[in-house]
Amino acid sequence: MTATRAEHRRRTSRRVRLRRTLVATVAVVLIAGGVTVFALSRGAASPPAPAPVADSTSAPAPPPSPTPTPLTPAEKLLATTTDPKACAVSFTGDGIALDPRVQTEDARYDGLPLPRADGRVFAGWYATAADATSLNAAERINGADLVACTDRQRTLYAAWTTPEANAAEDTELPILMYHQFTTKPEGEDNWLRGNYAYIGDFDAQMAHIQDGKFYLPTWDEVSAFIDGALFLPKRSVVITDDDADSTWLELAAPIVDARKLLTTSFVITSARTEPTPNRFVMQRSHTHDMHRAGANGKGRMVNDDADTIAADLETSAKILGAKEVIAYPYGHYDDTAKEGVRRAGFELARGIEPGYVRIGTDKLALPVVRIDYGMTVEDLEAKIG
Structure with a gap:
């Protein structure tokens, strides 16, 4: 009886140990909402390191870099x-x-x-x-x-x-021609009296153009207008000065600068090589050295051959840094002079004949509206509107 009970206790003890070993064989560990499973060998002192498992709360991969917007x-x-x-x-x-x-x-x-x-x-x-x-x-x-x-x-x-x-617009474009200027309302008392404009009258005339919002075409626009390829409104005007006299530089040029009016100063480059007096004055050619009499008493433009004229104009253009238009000295020109202008690469030439530029006007014989001493703003208005 005693042996039987002892044997029974030994068997029961073995079964308990077996159950404990089986329970310890597999361990389940919950880690941060994930499950890691590992096996323990019977009698092992500690479990092996768990295999890594992706964390469901980790940040997503960054999106690809956007393609740069192309430059305009x-x-x-x-x-x-x-x-x-x-x-x-x-x-x-x-x-x-x-x-x-x-x-x-x-x-x-x-x-x-x-x-x-x-x-x-x-x-x-x-x-x-x-x-x-x-x-x-x-x-x-x-x-x-x-x-x-x-x-x-x-x-x-x-x-x-x-x-x-x-x-149908039938625009007639005036090219105003000024020369010298005076501060004397009564004018200058010399043989060139008619060339002088009283500076007070000039300022009033420029105010009329500014306040009237006249369109001021550039010379390439004048050329395209003559071709019939460019529309110009009726209230258009070109402002020019001949010779770049000291009175122009000292009295008149500051007025067109202050009023922001585009003008052209025709410069004799053998006498003046300085840059433009301000940003609203375009300096263009009045020839280099042809503003003097030739053998027949008229200007050199109607005395010299076409190649000589062209060479003179090339020199002038190099000094001024521009071509496009010239003013004939004294207004003298003929077919030879025109050919010299063409050979030098100029497209336009202004004379002194009175009139207005229209579609089809001879580009090498542009007419003018001459401004003489004593002409008031009312006189100008009668000529240009």
Whole structure:
């Protein structure tokens, strides 16, 4: 009996130990909401390191970097310059496919394009699409205007009209011709008295042009207008001075600068090589050394051969840094003089015959509206509107 009970206790003890061993064989560990399972060998002192399991709360992978937005043509153009005043001017409108151009803020627009198209006439660049549609001359942009931009960019809008509408406008473009100036209301008492304009009258005349919002075409616009390829409003005018006399530089040039009026000073470059007196005065050729009499008593332009004339004009153009237009000394010219102008690469030439520039005018014989001493603002208004 005692042996049987002892044997029974031994068996029971073995079963208990077996159950404990089996319970310890597999352990389940809950870690941060995940399950890690590992096996323990019978009698092992400690479990092995758990296998890594992905944490369901870890941050997602970052998204791929976005593709950079491509630069616009204007932005690409600005990237090529470090000039803080550089402005990329873009052009838009029906049939316009032009690259933007760099201009300089607070300087006059330089070389704005004049597109041409069969069957229609270019009517200029405007500040807004609405101004372009209405042909608002007061808002038309050209080389008489100063560049103003927002964030170094600006867009100009093209306008067009028909050849029939251009012809119906029947614009007669006056080219005003001044010479010398005086502070004496009674004028100068010498043989050139008629050439002098009283500076008070000149200022009043410039005020009339400024306040009347006359359009001031550049010479490339004058050329395109003559071709019938550019529309000019009736209230258009070109202001010129001959000889770049000291009275022009001291008295008149400051007035056109203050009133922001585009003018052309025809310079005899053998007598003057200085730069322009201000940004609103374009200096153009009055020849280099042809403003003197030739063998027949008239100007050299009607005495010398075409090659000599062309060489003189080339010298003048090199000094001035511009071609496009000349003024004949004394207004003297003939077919030989015209040929010399052409050979030198000039497109326009201004004489002294009275009249107005129209579609089809001879580009090498542009007429003028001469301003003589005693002409008042009322006299000017009668001539130009």
